[in-house]
Amino acid sequence: MIILKLGGSLLTDKRKRFSIKRNILRRVVSEIKESGKRVIVVHGGGSFGHPIAKEYQLDRGLFNSFQLLGVALTRSAMQKFNSLIVDEFISQGMKPISIQTSAIVICKKRRISSFNYRIVDKFFSHGFTPILYGDVVLDEEMGFCICSGDQLIIELAKKFNPDMVVLATDVDGVFDKDPKKYKDAKLIEKISIRDIDKVKFYKIPTDVTGGIKSKIEELARLAEDGYNSIIINAKVRGRLKKALLGQKVKGTRIEGEK
């Protein structure tokens, strides 16, 4: 079984609210189906969740009642985004089941403190493809917080002992500089837990969930527990399928010490 993160930037145009890249979504789902692998899917917020979460400063936790509207709007937007993804899986003959993150996760200071993974496990065992997503969730100390899809895949990996963790993004992997800005940016093909602190990351300041650095930190934690992951560019046809099948594919591997 594979835990698969579908990045928000992969499936939406972050510059335009509520925009979905239907062709990419369609192909991504078809590659999952063709791989024949069983997956648990987690998707990001993209142009649905991120802009509203940022506008209402939801990453800072609850500090005024005005934010409650921001939470309601973010949750509503994420539910609609999730519906679009679920429907694509259904239309391709799969059996997706949406699992609302905010109903099974509670955080404490932005880290998951309670995770009702039994729900995911049971739906998966029946043959469904669970589809979770990064979202605003309850936080025991902050009122609420943003639980990123990246944090979710860490928790899922710990519980479900996957063969692999695949992060499908819109870039080839981790670079030393932002590859969207710099032509001489170099792809880092492998990051081991030993050299995680030496890797130079660039920061994406607009990303309310912390961008590439927090992603790698989450994955490094995972590698510590022995679960390796790979970041690939799913915009390039065939890469996702190859990654799911465990074939050699361009990307960045984050590996443990084993």
Next chain:
Amino acid sequence: MIILKLGGSLLTDKRKRFSIKRNILRRVVSEIKESGKRVIVVHGGGSFGHPIAKEYQLDRGLFNSFQLLGVALTRSAMQKFNSLIVDEFISQGMKPISIQTSAIVICKKRRISSFNYRIVDKFFSHGFTPILYGDVVLDEEMGFCICSGDQLIIELAKKFNPDMVVLATDVDGVFDKDPKKYKDAKLIEKISIRDIDKVKFYKIPTDVTGGIKSKIEELARLAEDGYNSIIINAKVRGRLKKALLGQKVKGTRIEGEK
């Protein structure tokens, strides 16, 4: 605090799939808002959940793999219905929060055996209006089952000690015959736990969650625990607001022995 069930027949046209009665939804939400009362909302399946659940015989539990598609389709339809309702609350300036029933409820032989009400409680405490719904949920013995909105309000009432339970439907209350068919049908204004077995109910055979009889049985259980409820016709302007304010209103009261 009031627990409010919004019937599927009230908000949709059951003869036409995915049809929503927008004007009624809008007025229902405005009456909730005008009442100034804090509510936990549960809505039914109506023309979204019911037809698919019936087609795939989901009320019988899991007996073949074909049904998994039915579960996926029902869950998807209910999520969309829920999104439409949530958005109406948002557009009227309220702070609704959808809580996915299938992520917080597990049943055993069609009865709720596990209910993670902490999620509902915490969102409510922060000032949100939780919105749950009848849906397909996991069942420890049957694989899955349908958890009706009526069963949900029972569980919520037990946990949240509400001032009242209000069921907003498209009929004036409980009748001795189907009021949609028989002109001489009589409204039963009060049902006490003592005479529950004497009441003559009519059966709606197409309703996958059991129709009026199962509704009354659920409410009778509630009345046993001391929580009274009222069934009203929310199609008639003003009745829902009156009921929420505890004013005298046409309907059927189901009362305990206190």
